Amino acid sequence: MNDPREGPDAATDPATWRDAGLREHFTSTLDYQVNLFETLGAYRTMVLRHAQWLDTGSAAAYDGWRVAETAYRDARDVHRQRYGTDLDLPAYNFTAADLGAQRADRDPAMAWAARGLLGLILVVVLLGVRGRGFGGAAARGLLLGAVRPWRVGALPAPQSRSDRVLVWLVPAVVLVANRLVFTWFAAPAHLLVTLGGWALFALVVRLVVGRRDPFHLWAVVGGVALLRSVLLLAALAGRGPGKYWFAFWTAPALRTVYVTVAFAAFCWLFVATAVVLRDRYGLRRRSAVGLTLTAAGVPLGLLSGLVAAVGLERALTVWNDQMALLPWGLSRILGITVYLGIPAGLPGYAAVAGAALTAVGLLLSIGRGPRTA
Known part of the structure; x- marks a missing residue:
């Protein structure tokens, strides 16, 4: 998914905005939304790959699940590091996701x-x-x-x-x-x-x-x-x-x-x-x-x-x-x-x-x- 800063809103001349702070907040919000959706997408892939392995038991499905799990954990960690202390754009609560992933690992x-x-x-x-x-x-x-x-x-x-x-x-x-x-x-x-x-x-x-x-x-x-x-x-x-x-x-x-x-x-x-x-x-x-x-x-x-x-x-x-x-x-x-x-x-x-x-x-x-x- 493309960074919203590369989109039309980020490319607009800051001078055309009445409030530069509002423009910065708007683009930061788009960044947050894209990052969160990418992380949730990685979680969805992990869950579906795990379900595929549970259903079929195939080695390919198992390998796909493990790769998807690594991708999710990496994306989750990046999200937490980036937004963990942000009060305006707080990090997503992944407690439920991690509970399920921990049990699936076992x-x-x-x-x-x-x-x-x-x-x-x-x-x-x-x-x-x-x-x-x-x-x-x-x-x-x-x-x-x-x-x-x-x-x-x-x-x-x-x-x-x-x-x-x-x-x-x-x-x-x-x-x-x-x-x-x-x-x-x-x-x-x-x-x-x-x-x-x-x-x-x-x-x-x-x-x-x-x-x-x-x-x-x-x-x-x-x-x-x-x-x-x-x-x-x-x-x-x-x-x-x-x-x-x-x-x-x-x-x-x-x-x-x-x-x-x-x-x-x-x-x-x-x-x-x-x-x-x-x-x-x-x-x-x-x-x-x-x-x-x-x-x-x-x-x-x-x-x-x-x-x-x-x-x-x-x-x-x-x-x-x-x-x-x-x-x-x-x-x-x-x-x-x-x-x-x-x-x-x-x-x-x-x-x-x-x-x-x-x-x-x-x-x-x-x-x-x-x-x-």
Whole structure:
């Protein structure tokens, strides 16, 4: 784009202007406009090249994205240096652009991390099929807990301390790691809610088991955690979280399949937990179901209450600043809840629902001791 100083207005004789200062301000404004448009154009090219790589995965698209990214960063730096201290023509705020670019930069590394975690899960599966050797009993329990929890109760308790540790440690590591990968290692607010939910659920069911051996319980909860991790990691292994969200918003059929399977895996956790509480720990069916409902209601109630105390708008703003999924200015201009039409009282309603679910579960379990032989 040509410098406006080379245009007709800049070429006019300064003597023909009634005010030389006005002429200088006018041409400076044109300079600013051209510089800003060139910088925004470089940003647009970077975003489109990144989307092209997410869509095709081609080496040419990747190289084009990296070249465009360098051009954008150079143009942004020049703009900031030139107008950073100018009060009349202030530098543009590139915060939103940089948030997205920083996360896009991590997509290739996140894809490799997801592949590595899938490889770890494959090792667990192979050890589980074999069922012998170091970690074999833990892997066997996790494999059955994921797909056939009704058979976990018949497994003999392992004598090895390593199996008793690995049965909960491996799923915990994979669960934390896959959420870190999903969030580009940049969204602790998202981790607090998702991992907090898992931790609270596990704590409640562990209290239900009491002094009894928790190996079989961890085999089921951990096995389902690995099963759900496989689904997410498979979606991330292609081209990272960027590809995940690209496909989520642009492929309705694929999104429907993914959401359906993910929701089914979510519900499977509660079914499998109730099964192991009944089959291994001797609870009556009604009591097992009730205590599982309690374990589901506690994280829902507590985490929803936390969001309600913080404020839904503030919580969503923090989450979006870290995930960079919605336009950065939403909460600062209109408010995310207003723009998306989210009821401000939604966390309070969810907290009440969690409390009700907990109460119903406890009522179902009261007076329902272990089954008699």
